[in-house]
Amino acid sequence: MEEEVPFDDVFLTQSADLQTLEQLLSQIFMPMVTNGAGGEASNAGALLHSMASSSTQSSYRELLSNMQKFHSQVKQALQQLTGDVTLHMPDIPLDDIDRAASDDDIVNALESAMADWSHALATVMQRESQKQPNGKGPLAEIEFWRERCAVLSSLYEQLNMPQIKTMITILEKGSDDRNLMVGFKSQVAELTKLAAESRDNVKFLTTLERHFKNISSGPLAGILDTLPPMISALRMVWIISRHYSDDQRMGNLFQRIAREIGDRVEAAVDLRQMFRMSPEEAVELVKSCKAVLEHWYTTYMQVREKIEMSGRDARWEFPKQLLFARTNFMAEICTDLIEMIEIVDDFFKFLGPELKAVTGDTVGIDRVVHRVVAMYEPIESISFSVFDPENAQDWATAKATFFADNEDIKNATRDLIDSSFRKLRSAEAACELLQSFKSIKSRGAIQKQVMNKFNDILEQFAREIDQLNEIFETHKDNPPVTKSQPVIAGSIKWARSLLARAKQTMLKLMLTEERIIRETELGQMVDLRFRNFGKSIMTTEKKLFSTWAESANATAMQHLKQNILSRNAQTGEISVNFHPDLITLIRETKYLDRMGFSIPEIALNVALQEEKFLSWLEGLRSMLSLYFETVNQLAPVEKELLAKKLQELEGSLQQGFxxxxxxxxxxxxxxxxxxxxxxxxxxxxxxxxKNSSIIEQVVYSIAGSKLVTEPPFDAEVLDLHEYYESLERRRMDYTEKLVKKYRTIGPLLGKIEEVVAGTNTGKSPQLSGYYRFWERAIFNALNSMVLNAMKELQRQVNVRVRRGGGA
Structure with missing residues (x-):
């Protein structure tokens, strides 16, 4: 028989499991996925980072959305299971309804329970009617209805349990207190109505939850994408929902959305960091904020217009002042901030290192820069919320002060213009300075003053052209060429660099004020000098190239026909015969071809074969290096021995000569x-x-043999005859050993003869000198052996004579 499990135990077990699951989702998994998706970044840097969407962030956001939906469902189920009101059910046997209805004790107990139920229902419904959403955003509204649905649905489900229905049936049959029954049924009907309303609202608002979450915690760029589908979804709720089709409830929801959007933008824009950020990032951030605010208004108005044009649905007559007063005001503030950031950025760009490099007035420029900093510091230190419409007057005062300081700095800039152009150092830099001045926003005074300085720039450029022309005329016959370039290409490159310097400045002047150059006398004079200088450069360039081109083919043909190897007539040294002029020709061809010249065909073909020539040169040089290394390691006697082989080896090189x-x-x-x-x-x-080294060891062993040695220290004193016999025995033993070694020389010489002459006669004429060499070596070794023995014998005799004399 199955064991019955009490309802309270099942209820507690399920709620504990759900509570554990909800804690895992909210405290572990949701923060991990939120960080991966970019988080709820409220500061400017995080927002800009989250705006840079990628496939990975998109996947994280999709996972986050699904996890948030699942988390909401778990919370809703948990709220329903853990409702804070549990109806007490008396422990009464209910097997027979008629018998229970006739039992006064049971009826009295059930009446008491129903009175408790009625009191609990009244308490819950009164409490729920007094509740308000806990938060200002739209998500708080969803949470409000979700909590109400959980509480009311919990009561509703308890009242619909079979046990309670049976109890109500018993009371209907057996109770005399009709007021109690009527009041209870009225409360149940009201509960049913409220529970149905809360379920309906949760159902429709849940379709909006992901949009509200994007507005609450998503990136700003995501809000722009969220607004159109969110407004369309709100329209569907307006049309279909029974409870969100009235102006008050839907209007309140729109106000919450507007408040959430405004709060997101206000949190994103931090005036204390706005001017410290990169100008591009700051402008992009504020523009994104402005776009969100404006898109909120335009999207709403577009959907509202569609509703009015359809003529089928109820119109949206929500108070615009409550929905858009703050967001429209914030959009205006964003416009002011963008202008301020751009003004500060323009000043810093102009008052930068380039201006200091051109003018040299570092102190004056730093002074103006300090004034720019002092201009925006009051904006950074504002203590009130600039996005609050109640502070509009304070913001207007701060803005007026900023733009007044801006005009003062413009006046200081005009003074800087005058002093800067009086100390011109280069026309190109001055032209860039001119463009920098023109980029500063003003009402025309700075631009007009700058244009008056254009003539000074033209005069400076005319002087620079004269200086360049003087440099060219002085060095054109022997120009300075970089170490890596050949002479012709280097000379042309040097001439072109002079022209490029002048041309670069001329192009900038033409882009700045072409009309003045074309129409004024000074401009025409400068243009004529530039053209004449260019013609001189081009004439010299053509002359250098034509002279080289005329001799290039002949040089190539002459040196390509030379043999690949050559021998020095005086030293006899062999070398690779690749003429240096060919290397120069290849280098000239490569550089000139890159410069756009039409290269002669033969020279071009030679240059195209550069890798092949280099490969040949490397192979030939490696081969000769190996040849010299091999030949130079030979001793004179080996060279004589291998003379014929050396001739054969050198004959293999003959093709190269x-x-x-x-x-x-x-x-x-x-x-x-x-x-x-x-x-x-x-x-x-x-x-x-190898064989000669063995012979050499034999010779060394002969030369180092000791025929006469000192008698042992403790040996008996020998008479002359015994001493002679001892020496003779030792001499004969050593002589026999040395003869054996000596007889090994013949076979070794035979092996050498086989290798060198191809015979094994022992008397090859080709080895006559080699034989003499080793005969002399052996003779010298024998002499050394005999001489050393005589010296040792004389030493021993002398020692004994001295000992005898001493005695």
Whole structure:
């Protein structure tokens, strides 16, 4: 039999689980996803960051929206389960309704319970009628109806439980207190009506919740996208809902939306940081705020106009003063702030390092900059809310002071203009200065004064053209060329750089005031000087190029026909025969081609093959390096021994001296063949040197042999005959060992003969000098051995003679 679980236990278990789930959502998961989506950024920097949408932030926002919806449903279910009113049900057997209705004790108990229920219903409905939304925004309205729905639905569901319905039926049959029953039924009807109203309002307002959340915590750019669908959704609620179709309730909701939008903008715009931010970021932020405020008004009016034009739905006659007075005023404040930020930015851009570099008046410019800072500091330190319409007069006073200071700074700027143009250092910089002056907003006084300075700039430019022309005429025959450039291209580049300096200034002057240059006498004079200077540059440039072009093809053909290898007549040294003029030709061609010149065909083809030539040069140089390294490691006797091999090796290079030139196609194969011949020769050297080192060890062992040694220290004294026999035995032993070693030299020389001459006779004419070398070495080793033995014998005799004399 299944165990019955009391209703209160089920209720408590479900509410505890839901409460744990709600805490996890609100305290852990919601903050994590909110941070990923950009958060509720209320400061300017975070707002600007959140405005830069990306696919990742979009995904986070979608997840946040779904999680918020789920969180709201969990909260609603929790509120319904944990309603603060629980109807008491007496513990009475209700199996038989007729018997219970006839039982006075049961009826009295049920009447007492109904009286308690009636009192609880009256208390709840009175309390709910006195409640107000806890907050100023639209989300507070949704939460208000959601809480009311939870409380009333909890009571409504309790009253519709089978047990309570059975109790009511018993009282209807058995109770004599009709007033109690009528009052209770009236309260139930009122509760049913209020519960239905709250459920209906929650249902419709829930469709608006995500829009309200975007307004409350989303980025400003998201609010712009949210307003049109939100107003359209409000229109649908206005049309369909039974309770939000009256002016008062819908009007209050619109006022809450307007208040929320205004609060978001007010929180975003921090006057203490506005002038400290990047001007671009500050202007973008305030423009976004202004766009939100204006879009709120225009979107509302567009939907209102559609309602009026349709003629089917009730018109929106909400008080505009309550909806838009504050937001429209805030939009005007945003316009003032944008103008102020741009004015300050224009001054700072003009009074910057460029102006100091041109004028040199650092002190005067810093003085004006301090005045600009003093102009906006009162705006930063405003203590009242500039977005509150009640402070409109205070804001007007602060704004008037700002613009008055702006006019004073303009006057100081005009004085700075006069002093700046009196100390002109360069026409180009002065022209940029002129444009900087023109960019400052004013009523025309600064622009007019600046234009009067244009003639001074033209005179300065005329002097600069004369200076450039003097530099050109002085150095055109031997111009300064950068280290990395060839002579012709470097000379043309230098000449063009002079022209570019003048041309850059001329273009800026033309862009600034072309009319003055074309129509005034001074302007025409400057234009003529510039053109004459340009013609001189172009004439020299053409002369340099034509002279080079005439000889380029001949130079290329002459040096490409030369053999790839050459031998120095005096030293006999072999080298790669790639003429330096070809390298210069390639470099000149590359630079001149980049400059736009029409390069002669042969020179261009040579330049296009640069990588191939470089590859050949690298291969040839590596091959010769290996050749010299191999040959130079040979001793004179080895060179004599390998003379024929050396001739064969040098013969493999012969093509490079006779046949191959830089137009040949077989250079790579030639390099490979030479490297192969060198490697073969190296193998011969290794074999010769290996055998010769063994022979050398034998020679060293002969030279170092000791035929005569000192007798042991503790040995008996020998007479002359015994001493002679001891020396003879040692000499014969050593001689026998040395003879064995000596006899190994013949086979080693035979191996060398096989490698060098290809024979193994032991008397090859090709190795005659090599034989002499080792014969002399062995003879010298024998002499050294005998001489050392005689010296040792003499030493021992002398020692004993001295000992005998001493005795």
């Amino acid at each position: 006779v046949t191959l030139n830089w137009n040949s196609l077989g250079i790579s194969e030639f390099v490979q063949a030479c490297n192969k011949a060198i490697n073969t020769f190296q193998q011969v050297i290794k074999q010769v040197q």
